[in-house]
Structure formats: structure tokens, C-alpha cells
Amino acid sequence: MAKKKVVIIDDEEDFCFLLSKLLESSGYFEVFLAYDGERGKNLVLEQKPDLIFLDYVMPKMRGDEILTIFKNDERIKRIPIIMTSGLGEAAYVAKIIQRDKGDHSLIGRLPLPRDLSREEALKLNQELGVEAFLEKPFSRQMLFQAIEKILGNLS
Amino acid sequence: MYSKIQLKLFILLLFLVLFLGSGILFVSQSHQRQIVAIADDQQKQLQVFIDDILNLKGRSLYTVVFDYTYWDEMVDFVKDPWNEEKIRWARENMGGALATYSVQHAWILNKKKELVFDIHEPGVTPVSFPLFSTAFPSIFSGGNFGHFYFWDEEGLLELRGATIHPGSDIVRKTPAQGYFFVARRWNAIFVGELAHLLGGKVTLAPLSANVSVSDARDSSANKISDKMYFTREFKDLGGNPIAVLTVERPFMLAGYAEQFSKGYRRFYAGVSIAFVIVFFLFGFFWISMPLAKISQALYSEDQVALKRLSRSHSEFGRISELIIRFFKQKEKLLKEIIERRRTQRKLKDAQTQLLQSEKMVAVGQLSSGIAHEIRNPLANIVLAVDCLRQEIPAANESVNRQMDIIQKSATRANKVVVELLNFARERHLNLEQISFNVMIGETLDLAESYIKAKKIAIQKNFYAGKEVFIHADRILVEQALINILFNAVDAIESQGMITINTFLKGAGESKTQEIVVEIVDTGRGMTSEIQKKIFDPFFTTKELGFGTGLGLSNAYMIFQRHQARVQVRSEAGKGTTFAITFPCQMG
Numbered sequence: 001m002a003k004k005k006v007v008i009i010d011d012e013e014d015f016c017f018l019l020s021k022l023l024e025s026s027g028y029f030e031v032f033l034a035y036d037g038e039r040g041k042n043l044v045l046e047q048k049p050d051l052i053f054l055d056y057v058m059p060k061m062r063g064d065e066i067l068t069i070f071k072n073d074e075r076i077k078r079i080p081i082i083m084t085s086g087l088g089e090a091a092y093v094a095k096i097i098q099r100d101k102g103d104h105s106l107i108g109r110l111p112l113p114r115d116l117s118r119e120e121a122l123k124l125n126q127e128l129g130v131e132a133f134l135e136k137p138f139s140r141q142m143l144f145q146a147i148e149k150i151l152g153n154l155s
Numbered sequence: 156m157y158s159k160i161q162l163k164l165f166i167l168l169l170f171l172v173l174f175l176g177s178g179i180l181f182v183s184q185s186h187q188r189q190i191v192a193i194a195d196d197q198q199k200q201l202q203v204f205i206d207d208i209l210n211l212k213g214r215s216l217y218t219v220v221f222d223y224t225y226w227d228e229m230v231d232f233v234k235d236p237w238n239e240e241k242i243r244w245a246r247e248n249m250g251g252a253l254a255t256y257s258v259q260h261a262w263i264l265n266k267k268k269e270l271v272f273d274i275h276e277p278g279v280t281p282v283s284f285p286l287f288s289t290a291f292p293s294i295f296s297g298g299n300f301g302h303f304y305f306w307d308e309e310g311l312l313e314l315r316g317a318t319i320h321p322g323s324d325i326v327r328k329t330p331a332q333g334y335f336f337v338a339r340r341w342n343a344i345f346v347g348e349l350a351h352l353l354g355g356k357v358t359l360a361p362l363s364a365n366v367s368v369s370d371a372r373d374s375s376a377n378k379i380s381d382k383m384y385f386t387r388e389f390k391d392l393g394g395n396p397i398a399v400l401t402v403e404r405p406f407m408l409a410g411y412a413e414q415f416s417k418g419y420r421r422f423y424a425g426v427s428i429a430f431v432i433v434f435f436l437f438g439f440f441w442i443s444m445p446l447a448k449i450s451q452a453l454y455s456e457d458q459v460a461l462k463r464l465s466r467s468h469s470e471f472g473r474i475s476e477l478i479i480r481f482f483k484q485k486e487k488l489l490k491e492i493i494e495r496r497r498t499q500r501k502l503k504d505a506q507t508q509l510l511q512s513e514k515m516v517a518v519g520q521l522s523s524g525i526a527h528e529i530r531n532p533l534a535n536i537v538l539a540v541d542c543l544r545q546e547i548p549a550a551n552e553s554v555n556r557q558m559d560i561i562q563k564s565a566t567r568a569n570k571v572v573v574e575l576l577n578f579a580r581e582r583h584l585n586l587e588q589i590s591f592n593v594m595i596g597e598t599l600d601l602a603e604s605y606i607k608a609k610k611i612a613i614q615k616n617f618y619a620g621k622e623v624f625i626h627a628d629r630i631l632v633e634q635a636l637i638n639i640l641f642n643a644v645d646a647i648e649s650q651g652m653i654t655i656n657t658f659l660k661g662a663g664e665s666k667t668q669e670i671v672v673e674i675v676d677t678g679r680g681m682t683s684e685i686q687k688k689i690f691d692p693f694f695t696t697k698e699l700g701f702g703t704g705l706g707l708s709n710a711y712m713i714f715q716r717h718q719a720r721v722q723v724r725s726e727a728g729k730g731t732t733f734a735i736t737f738p739c740q741m742g
Binding site: 012014015018019021022025057084085086087135136137138139140 | 526527528529530531533534535536537538539541542545546565566569576
């Protein structure tokens with residue numbers, strides 16, 4: 001079977017390296033890296049991956065701006081996105097995204113929003129167009145669980 | 156009820172009465188003096204009058220003695236008194252004189268002072284008369300006329316004598332040719348006439364040597380006699396008083412004086428009594444009573460009584476009004492003070508809570524930034540190890556162990572960060588209506604074994620009334636309470652007791668009631684310094700490695716989100732009490 005294409009958009013180079021190594025060592029994936037939103041978009045357009053890993057907190061281009069661009073672009077909006085963040089539970093991050101609209105310079109300064117219930121969280125994910133959240137740090141197990149949920153069985 | 160002011164008023168009254176008394180006394184005295192003056196005046200006038208009357212009455216005697224002694228025929232008779240014709244003349248003329256002049260006796264003596272003729276009124280007892288001759292010098296010592304009195308068994312006799320001279324010698328230059336005497340008897344008729352003329356009672360009495368002429372008038376000036384007395388002495392040949400004539404006249408004014416006196420006294424007594432009564436009544440009703448009411452009302456702060464008094468249109472009314480106003484102000488002030496204190500307390504409470512919240516918010520803000528910065532590297536560590544595991548398939552035990560250690564450490568670090576984030580984040584509240592006591596019970600169940608394991612006694616004093624419910628996230632609240640309980644347990648070093656009290660607060664005032672749960676321990680307690688920081692995030696009195704210091708902070712946050720108040724009371728060495736007050740609803 002052909003390897004799945006994965007694009008990782010994250011400003012942390014080390015993280016990108018490690019994640020790509022982990023994915024590629026499984027043998028199922030071909031990984032492409034971008035360290036910012038602009039280059040990430042170009043990369044996605046170029047490669048048309050099967051999966052995108054998008055970090056929330058990134059300088060330059062605002063986190064969910066990228067998300068919005070992707071979702072509004074016909075060519076790439078159907079590509080599933082896994083969002084990663086060190087900020088905490090998935091729903092929580094989603095809430096932050098919704099509130100901040102990607103202005104992550106506010107992180108660390110505003111009072112934190114109220115937590116979402118499970119239902120709210122799922123709904124938010126759907127609205128945002130995010131397939132799954134992975135909370136950093138995540139284990140290998142959690143990673144492949146999420147991937148398989150989206151892309152189906154890999155083997 | 157007898158106020159001091161009544162005593163003062165009484166003294167004033169006494170003075171008034173004294174003044175009145177002295178006034179009346181003065182008037183009375185001056186009246187008295189007036190009457191005395193009038194009496195004196197009357198006395199003087201009457202004396203003159205009496206003297207005049209007496210003189211008048213005696214005038215005729217003088218006239219006869221005067222007229223009949225400058226008479227040639229008298230001279231003739233005296234020269235030849237035994238002549239029958241002359242005797243007839245004498246009888247005729249002397250008899251006439253007796254009748255005309257109301258004289259009872261007459262004597263004629265010659266040059267040699269020998270009695271040559273005497274005559275008396277018919278029916279009158281003749282008077283045997285001592286000889287004049289030895290007394291002549293004294294009789295006629297003043298001149299040619301003599302005047303004296305004589306007292307015998309018949310009474311008083313007034314005598315006059317004169318020297319006889321020829322008719323041409325009215326001035327009596329020539330030597331006396333003879334002597335003529337007449338006597339008038341002051342008989343009852345005469346005295347009666349006198350009395351009539353004098354307008355009073357007249358008494359004639361002989362004067363014995365040892366009886367002194369007393370002034371029958373009462374000489375004391377205070378009592379005015381109702382009678383006036385006048386006296387006239389009658390002297391004999393030798394010039395000695397032998398009789399006294401007393402005239403008694405009534406003094407009308409004396410009676411009036413007496414009446415006045417009595418009248419004044421009665422008036423004084425009556426007025427004084429009336430004064431006292433009126434004074435007391437006035438004093439009592441107009442001064443004493445209002446004053447007593449005011450002081451009573453002031454004492455007992457009875458505004459109703461004062462209200463009645465304030466309607467009076469006098470100073471007392473005004474005073475009462477002012478006092479009422481004063482009381483009202485006092486009440487207002489007290490209310491204000493109470494209100495202010497209450498507000499201050501509330502403010503202080505709110506400030507404390509706010510401070511705590513702000514601390515936590517600050518931490519929260521800090522947390523998210525830190526969390527992000529730590530978790531990214533942690534993610535790298537974990538992934539790197541995963542990668543390494545792939546790349547080193549035939550790793551030995553030691554290497555594997557080390558890689559495990561790395562991952563476990565990263566995971567542990569992550570846990571701490573997560574805890575921090577959880578603290579910082581507001582979890583979604585899963586609210587339900589739960590019975591307070593049930594919740595406490597569940598909490599205790601969870602914590603009981605841990606507490607007992609440490610050999611700490613548990614005492615429960617639960618509210619036993621109507622069931623109380625709170626609107627809360629059961630899991631969170633119980634978690635928070637357990638945090639507090641564990642804190643209490645940790646405070647007790649060896650043996651001790653934890654008491655849990657629950658009770659209602661704020662009975663019946665408003666619809667929102669509150670229920671309190673108190674967790675009391677007999678542990679080491681806290682100083683006030685520590686008390687201030689106890690809910691601060693990361694604050695812990697435990698040694699390094701034995702807790703993140705987030706437990707109590709978390710609990711505080713949870714309570715806050717449930718609108719519950721948290722209070723701590725503690726004394727170093729004596730133990731600690733946590734009191735959490737929840738708003739609640741009755742079942």
C-alpha cells in the first residue's frame with residue numbers, strides 16, 4: 001500500500017523532527033514539515049496530504065487563521081486535521097481558539113475560560129473542523145490511536 | 156415626687172409670706188401709731204376743753220367775789236355790821252348773790268379778820284369753818300384774791316375770797332376794808348352738770364396722803380385703752396392737794412383699733428393659707444409634675460410620656476420636644492453606626508475574597524504560559540524516547556530501564572503541569588440539588604479510613620432539623636472538603652480529634668438561608684502569618700516533595716464557584732477551624 005502523506009505544521013523544529021521520525025519509522029507514512037503557517041499552506045497545496053498535524057501556538061500566522069484558510073480552501077478543506085497543543089485538554093484549547101481567534105499572544109495573560117462539557121467540546125471540534133486533539137506530551141499509543149480513528153486501520 | 160426645686164419654691168414662699176407678714180405688721184403698726192397720735196391729740200384737745208369747762212363753771216364764783224368787793228355799801232356794812240338795817244341789806248344782797256351765782260355760802264370778815272356775817276343757802280347744811288386768819292397770808296399771797304378748796308363730810312367745797320374796797324377802787328389800791336368769802340359746794344347736781352358739759356363720767360374723790368395721783372391712763376403704747384382719763388387736782392389752804400376730779404371719756408377709736416388689729420390678723424392668716432395652698436398647687440401641677448415626668452421619661456427613655464408632655468405650650472413642652480428629637484437622633488446615629496459596621500465587615504469579607512481570587516487568577520494566568528512552555532519540551536522528551544526505542548531495537552535491560560525512567564519522569568512532570576492547569580482552569584460545573592448532610596456523609600466515608608488509620612477521633616454534630624439542599628457539583632465539592640479534611644489530619648501530629656459541625660445560619664430573616672460546615676481539628680494550629688497565605692496557590696507548610704500546595708487553593712476555588720464563603724480561625728498550638736458557608740434551600 002502506498003504510504004500516507006502527512007504534513008506537520010509546528011514552529012518547534014525538534015518536535016517536528018521527532019514526530020516525523022516516529023511516524024516514518026512505522027513505515028506507513030511519508031512526512032513533510034513546515035515551521036510556519038504560510039509555508040505550511042504552500043506545502044499542503046503542493047503535497048495534498050492525507051493528514052495534517054497543526055500546532056495551535058505559533059508565531060507569525062495565527063493558529064486558527066491557518067485552520068480557517070484550510071477550511072475555506074476547496075482544494076484542501078477535506079483533509080483531516082489533528083491539532084496539537086501544550087495547553088491542555090482538547091476542548092479547552094478549542095475554546096481558546098474560538099475565543100482568541102488565533103491571537104495566541106494573549107495566552108498567559110487573560111483569565112482562562114470556563115471548561116466545556118464533553119458535548120460542547122465535540123460540537124466545537126466539529127465547528128472548527130478539527131478531527132482530533134492531541135495534548136502534548138502524548139504517548140506513541142495515543143498518537144496511533146488518533147491516527148487510526150481518522151484514517152482507519154493502517155495495516 | 157418632691158423635687159429639689161419644690162424645696163426652693165417653698166423657701167421662696169416662706170419669704171413671700173414673711174414679706175407679706177411684715178408688710179401687714181408695718182401697716183398695722185402705723186395704724187396703731189396713728190390711732191395713738193389721734194388719741195394723744197384728742198387727749199390734748201379734751202384737756203383744754205375740760206379746763207375751759209371747769210374754768211367756765213368756776214367763773215361765776217370769781218365774778219361774785221370780784222363784783223361784790225369793790226362796793227361802797229359793802230364797805231359801809233363792814234364798818235358797822237351790827238346795824239340792823241345794814242344786816243337787812245346784807246341778807247338781801249348776799250342772799251341774792253347766792254341765788255344768782257349758784258353759791259351756797261358766803262362770809263364777810265372785817266378789817267381785823269373777824270367774822271361779822273355769814274349766810275348760806277336755805278336747806279344747805281351750814282359749814283363750820285376754821286378761822287381764816289392764820290391762813291390769810293397764804294390765801295392772799297398772790298394778791299387781793301384767794302382760791303382754794305376744802306373737803307369735809309359733805310364733799311368738796313370751792314372757796315374764793317377777796318379784799319373789800321370802796322367802789323371807786325376797782326384796782327384795789329387802797330388798803331383792804333374787809334374780806335369777803337364765798338363757797339360753792341361741788342354737789343351732785345354741780346358734778347352732774349359738769350359731767351354733762353364734759354360729755355363723760357366725772358368722779359370726785361378725796362386724796363389721801365399715801366395715794367398718789369395716778370394717771371389712770373394706760374401708759375403702754377401697744378394697747379390703746381378705750382377710755383380717756385383726765386384729772387384735776389384741788390388744793391387746800393396750804394397748797395396741798397386734797398381732792399381729785401377724774402373725767403372719764405370713751406375713746407371710740409380704741410375699739411376700731413382693736414377691730415383693725417383683729418381684722419389684720421385674720422386677713423394675714425387667711426391670705427397666707429390661701430397663698431400656701433395656691434402656691435403648692437401651682438408649684439405641683441405646673442412645675443413639679445412636669446419636671447418629674449421629664450426626669451422619669453429621660454431616665455426610662457419613655458418617648459410616649461414625653462410625647463404627651465411635648466404638647467404643653469410651655470418651656471416644658473419645648474424641652475420635651477427637644478428631648479424627643481435628641482432621642483430620635485440618638486436612635487438614628489446608633490442605626491447608622493450599626494449599618495456602617497455591618498457594611499465595613501461585608502467590605503472586609505469581600506476584599507479578602509477578592510484578594511484570594513486575584514491571587515488565583517494571577518496564578519492561573521501564569522500557569523497557562525508556563526504549562527505551554529514546559530509541555531512542549533516534555534512532548535519532545537517523550538517522542539524522542541519513543542523514537543529511540545524504535546532505533547535501538549536490541550537495547551539491553553539497562554538502556555531500556557533508563558529510557559523508561561526518562562519517559563516516566565517526563566510523564567510525572569506532565570502530571571504536575573496538568574494539575575497546575577486544572578487548578579488554573581475553571582472546570583465545567585455539573586450542578587445538582589443535593590442534600591447537604593448526605594454530601595457531608597459521603598465525604599466522611601471517603602476520608603474516614605484515612606483519618607482512623609492515623610488514630611484520630613472523629614466527632615460529628617450534624618444539624619438535625621428540616622432537610623437542607625444545596626445546588627452543587629457533588630464531585631468537586633466533596634473533593635474540596637476532602638482537601639480540607641486531609642489538611643486537618645496533617646495538622647495533628649500524634650493523637651487528636653476532628654470535629655465536624657453543621658448548622659443553619661441566619662434563621663428566618665430572608666428567603667436565602669445559609670448552612671455552615673465546620674471542620675475543627677486539635678492540631679498544631681497556624682500563626683496569623685500562615686493564615687493569610689493558607690489558600691495561596693503553591694503555598695505549603697509541608698517539606699519539599701510532599702505536596703504541590705494546590706489542594707487548599709483548589710478547594711477555595713471550588714467553594715467560591717459555589718458562592719460559598721470560607722473562613723479560617725486558628726491559634727498556633729491550639730488547633731484550627733475551617734468554616735464553609737453555603738447558600739441553601741429548605742427541603
